[in-house]
Amino acid sequence: MAQFDQNDDGVVVIIGSGAGGGTLGNELAQKGVKVVILEAGPRNEIQDFVNDEWESFAQLAWTDMRVASGSWRVAKDFPNLPAWIVKSVGGSTVHWAGASLRFDEHEFKVASAYGGIKGANLLDWPITKADLDPWYAKAEDKMGVTRTNGIPGLPGNNNEKVMEAGARKLGYKDFSTGRMAINSQPRDDRGSCQQIGFCFQGCKSGAKWSTLYTEIPKGEATGNLEVRPNSHVARIEHDAGGKVTGVVYFDEAGKTQRQKARVVAVAGNSIESPRLLLNSASNLFPDGLANSSGQVGKNYMRHVTGSVYAAFDKSVHMYRGTTMAGIVRDEARNDPARGFVGGYEMETISLGLPFMAAFLNPGAWGRPFTAAMENYPRMAGMWLVGEDMPQETNRITLDKEGKDKFGLPVANVHYDDHPNDVAMRTHAYKQGTALYEAVGAIQTYPTTPYPSTHNLGTNRMSEKPRDGVVNAFGQAHDIKNLFVSDGSQFTTSAACNPTLTIVALAIRQADHIAGRMSRREI
Amino acid sequence: MREVDPRSRYSRRFVLKAAAVSVPVAAVAGTAISEAWAEGGALQPATLKTLVKAARDIYPHDFLADTYYIAAVTPWNEKAAADPAVKALLEDGVKRLDAAAQAAHGKPYAQVAWEADRVVLLRGIEDTPFFRKLRGDLVVALYNQKELWPKFGYEGASAEKGGYIHRGFDDIDWLPKA
Numbered sequence: 001m002a003q004f005d006q007n008d009d010g011v012v013v014i015i016g017s018g019a020g021g022g023t024l025g026n027e028l029a030q031k032g033v034k035v036v037i038l039e040a041g042p043r044n045e046i047q048d049f050v051n052d053e054w055e056s057f058a059q060l061a062w063t064d065m066r067v068a069s070g071s072w073r074v075a076k077d078f079p080n081l082p083a084w085i086v087k088s089v090g091g092s093t094v095h096w097a098g099a100s101l102r103f104d105e106h107e108f109k110v111a112s113a114y115g116g117i118k119g120a121n122l123l124d125w126p127i128t129k130a131d132l133d134p135w136y137a138k139a140e141d142k143m144g145v146t147r148t149n150g151i152p153g154l155p156g157n158n159n160e161k162v163m164e165a166g167a168r169k170l171g172y173k174d175f176s177t178g179r180m181a182i183n184s185q186p187r188d189d190r191g192s193c194q195q196i197g198f199c200f201q202g203c204k205s206g207a208k209w210s211t212l213y214t215e216i217p218k219g220e221a222t223g224n225l226e227v228r229p230n231s232h233v234a235r236i237e238h239d240a241g242g243k244v245t246g247v248v249y250f251d252e253a254g255k256t257q258r259q260k261a262r263v264v265a266v267a268g269n270s271i272e273s274p275r276l277l278l279n280s281a282s283n284l285f286p287d288g289l290a291n292s293s294g295q296v297g298k299n300y301m302r303h304v305t306g307s308v309y310a311a312f313d314k315s316v317h318m319y320r321g322t323t324m325a326g327i328v329r330d331e332a333r334n335d336p337a338r339g340f341v342g343g344y345e346m347e348t349i350s351l352g353l354p355f356m357a358a359f360l361n362p363g364a365w366g367r368p369f370t371a372a373m374e375n376y377p378r379m380a381g382m383w384l385v386g387e388d389m390p391q392e393t394n395r396i397t398l399d400k401e402g403k404d405k406f407g408l409p410v411a412n413v414h415y416d417d418h419p420n421d422v423a424m425r426t427h428a429y430k431q432g433t434a435l436y437e438a439v440g441a442i443q444t445y446p447t448t449p450y451p452s453t454h455n456l457g458t459n460r461m462s463e464k465p466r467d468g469v470v471n472a473f474g475q476a477h478d479i480k481n482l483f484v485s486d487g488s489q490f491t492t493s494a495a496c497n498p499t500l501t502i503v504a505l506a507i508r509q510a511d512h513i514a515g516r517m518s519r520r521e522i
Numbered sequence: 523m524r525e526v527d528p529r530s531r532y533s534r535r536f537v538l539k540a541a542a543v544s545v546p547v548a549a550v551a552g553t554a555i556s557e558a559w560a561e562g563g564a565l566q567p568a569t570l571k572t573l574v575k576a577a578r579d580i581y582p583h584d585f586l587a588d589t590y591y592i593a594a595v596t597p598w599n600e601k602a603a604a605d606p607a608v609k610a611l612l613e614d615g616v617k618r619l620d621a622a623a624q625a626a627h628g629k630p631y632a633q634v635a636w637e638a639d640r641v642v643l644l645r646g647i648e649d650t651p652f653f654r655k656l657r658g659d660l661v662v663a664l665y666n667q668k669e670l671w672p673k674f675g676y677e678g679a680s681a682e683k684g685g686y687i688h689r690g691f692d693d694i695d696w697l698p699k700a
Contacts, residue, residue: 051679054666157686158694165697194685204681314696315523319676321691353676357665365580365657366641373665374583377526377675439697 002226004036006259011036012513013247013261015233015276018091019502020486021267022211023142025227026219027510033517034224036259037216038231038249040268041087044094046213049202053355056201060094062087066271067399070415073448077362082413083302084451085269089229090212092269092453093499095200097324098180098208099347100145101496102136105129106334107342107387110492113334114341119418120389121299125491126463126472135504143181143209143503144188153177154184154193157321159348162312162380162439167328167346169438170431178327178347181209181500188214195321197350231257234408235280236264236289236482244289244482250406263481263513263522265474267506270300270455270488274396275411277459277469290459290469290476290484297397299390299460300413301493302452304421306384307349308432309360310441311375318350318380331386331431332495340423343495344386346432351381359450372445380436384428385454387495389418396458413452454498459488473512474505481522485509524690528585530672564603568632569616570595573656575632576619579640580657581664583673590670594663608655615652622646 004011012028014021017039025037041062050056057063061084068075068082075082086092106113108129111122140148147153154177156164167175182203183192193207206213219225230252237258238244246260266273274297278288288296328346335343351359353376360372394415402410417425429446436444462468465477474489476482485506487498494501516522563570577591602609616631622643623631634640647653664670671678680686 049681051681054662155692157691161692161694161697165700168700169698193687194681195687195691196681196685198679198681205685315525315675316694317523317526317675317677317690320680320686320689352678353671353674354662354666357661363657365644367582370582373581373674 001220002034002223004034004226006257008034009246009260010034010262011260012263012265013038013259014265014267014485015247016091016267016269016272016486017089017211017216017227018086018267018269018486019093019211019499020506021265022090022093022215023503023506024265024267024485024510025225026211026215027507028514029219029222029224031510031514032224033514035219035226036261037225037227038233038247038259039089039091039227039229040232040272041089041229043089043227043229044202046202046204046206049204051196051198051201051204053201053352060086060088060202064404065402065410067402067410067412068415069412070394072415072417074451075415078451081451083271083455084453085455089216089227090210093210094202094212096499097199097347097349097497098182099324099327099497100140100143100179100181100500101327101345103129103132103494103496103501104332107492107494108132110342110387117341117389117420119391120420121392122390123460123462123467123491126461132501132504132508135508136500138507139500139504142507143500144183145179145181145500146184147176147179151187152184154180154182154322154325157195157325158316159318159321159350159380160326162316163326163328163346163348163382163435166435166439167330170435172328172330174329175326177325180322180324182322183207190214193322197319197321197323199323232406233268233276234406236276238282238284238289238479240284242284242479244479254406263483263517265483265485265513266459267485269486270458271396271411271413273484273486273488274458275398278398279408290478290482292478293466293468295460295467295469297458298392298395299457300394300396300415300455301388301390301457301490302415303454303456303493304344304384304386304388304424304428305449305454306425306429307381307447308384308429308436309379309381309445309447310433310436311372311443312378312380312440313442315377316380317377318348319352323350324348324383331428338427340420340427342387342420342424344384344424344428345495346428346435347383347385349381349383360445360447362448372443375443382432382435384425384432385495385497386424386428387493388421390457390460390492391416391418454487454493456487456490456493456498459484461489461491474509475512483509483513523693523695526672526675526677528673528675563599564609565599565612569613570599572616572619572630572632573598573612575640576644576656577660577664579637579644580660582637585673586670590664590667593667594660597663598659611652611655615647615650615656618652619643619647
């Protein structure tokens with residue numbers, strides 16, 4: 001495995017090893033580019049994962065201090081846990097559920113499609129569906145997405161069968177076990193899904209795609225990729241001309257280290273990435289790096305989410321098998337006649353008993369709550385995930401008081417629902433409830449959004465430098481050798497789960513960076 | 523469908539690794555509340571008894587014996603020993619709860635006969651740091667006890683059993699035919 005000198009100013013430094021950073025790192029390494037990935041978390045491998053929700057949470061989740069504010073309920077229930085994302089090699093591809101859907105065409109140009117929405121900072125992406133389709137195809141092949149490339153769908157589990165039966169009764173047409181980056185048959189030296197459950201706790205069989213055991217070891221095998229775990233980047237440095245020159249980071253012992261770089265790519269997810277750019281403010285860039293537009297940290301999106309759990313008179317055992325085992329897409333279309341723009345997906349979800357207690361209705365207690373808990377074996381569940389409106393006031397800022405263990409200001413995550421978000425969630429709860437009642441639900445539980453797993457938009461792509469942070473290739477408008485490679489590039493959130501799009505963008509970006517490096521443009 | 527036997531037990535190998543619950547149920551099984559803290563600790567025995575009562579009132583499951591609530595409450599004894607602020611929060615909180623019970627019913631909280639009456643007293647302190655600490659810790663310390671999972675039809679870890687691919691992941695048999 002490669003080990004690069006800290007004074008080697010020919011390397012590409014990538015901050016973060018998840019869907020964006022891990023993919024970009026491998027793609028560049030395959031093209032012969034020298035890469036150092038700095039990952040804030042430790043390197044937990046498959047054998048380290050545990051089928052235990054709280055123990056796994058302690059092992060994998062980013063639990064460093066953050067502060068939540070705004071009118072969203074998460075700020076009240078989980079004031080220091082606005083997001084549930086991973087701090088470990090592989091990033092949130094360790095705990096993602098695997099849903100891999102492409103955006104719809106209109107979701108790249110919502111400002112045009114939806115028109116003016118009061119309070120929403122809508123903008124068209126600088127790329128179209130046609131631009132991204134070839135890269136989506138590469139991503140689907142890389143990740144082994146079911147129902148693409150001749151790969152069969154996964155079998156449905158009990159939870160999926162309940163949802164499918166309800167969808168059919170309700171007259172929905174577009175439902176299946178989904179397009180999932182989970183092997184339904186052995187592929188790419190990984191086995192097929194054993195229906196373990198615990199997808200959120202790290203896949204013990206490796207059937208689910210994660211950069212941890214696909215992209216990263218493949219990149220390392222080229223001799224061009226070095227991954228340094230437990231390396232928390234404090235700031236990005238630049239020269240007098242405004243080009244970035246390297247990064248300063250804390251190693252496992254808390255010692256300051258400096259890695260020089262030819263190119264820096266930020267992929268720390270949509271809270272840490274803008275935090276890092278803001279914490280890198282200098283005399284030349286007093287408002288933070290790449291922030292001449294003032295948009296760094298703004299337009300934070302987290303999807304309109306919520307869950308509906310339903311109790312039946314007979315057993316379901318929803319926790320058995322794939323967590324996200326089925327997807328209904330009938331509501332994913334844009335149909336303003338429903339009272340909101342954009343759409344949402346319905347995707348099965350299950351929680352184990354410990355997390356159900358914590359998340360079914362945070363703060364609730366007494367008989368109504370315990371009666372619901374006693375229905376646990378007879379519950380089915382779905383997650384609702386839809387497009388939320390970008391708003392400038394929903395943003396990541398540096399908290400004025402909170403400091404992390406290195407003394408760096410922590411992120412404040414502020415979020416208020418837009419009226420469109422509220423209308424969509426209300427509709428989704430109603431439809432989810434109707435779906436389960438159609439097959440005999442005796443109780444339904446409209447469940448409040450969890451801490452954010454889809455964090456998007458805080459360094460958004462824009463055609464014009466004044467509207468966003470990066471261009472169509474994730475390159476900072478202000479600094480030509482600085483890139484953003486994670487979901488923070490998203491101009492808008494679309495209805496579907498973001499990982500496939502992050503991976504497609506990262507493959508495309510690798511092609512772009514390698515080309516520009518070989519032409520000596522960066 | 524393969525149902526979960528509520529009597530099934532976890533083997534010692536799986537017992538309670540979680541930090542939130544440091545005393546295995548097995549260690550207190552069969553112990554009556556009155557005897558649970560005979561050896562003493564940081565908190566007053568009466569305080570602990572009241573906390574066990576409050577724990578059941580907050581998360582009442584009639585099929586759970588007191589041992590599970592005792593196991594959920596016991597970690598506070600250790601936390602109170604390590605942190606005087608926790609000790610003060612719990613002792614003072616119970617004192618105020620008892621005072622409210624005395625005012626309303628002429629007896630301490632644990633002796634108020636009806637759950638519904640005790641719940642009214644808890645509602646009265648719902649927004650206090652004391653109650654938030656109680657509820658916030660209990661929701662983990664109670665439901666994260668592996669021994670009680672089968673009683674809720676939850677089977678816990680499955681990877682070492684080969685997942686559910688041959689153990690009922692799709693065995694639902696009561697849905698309407700497509």
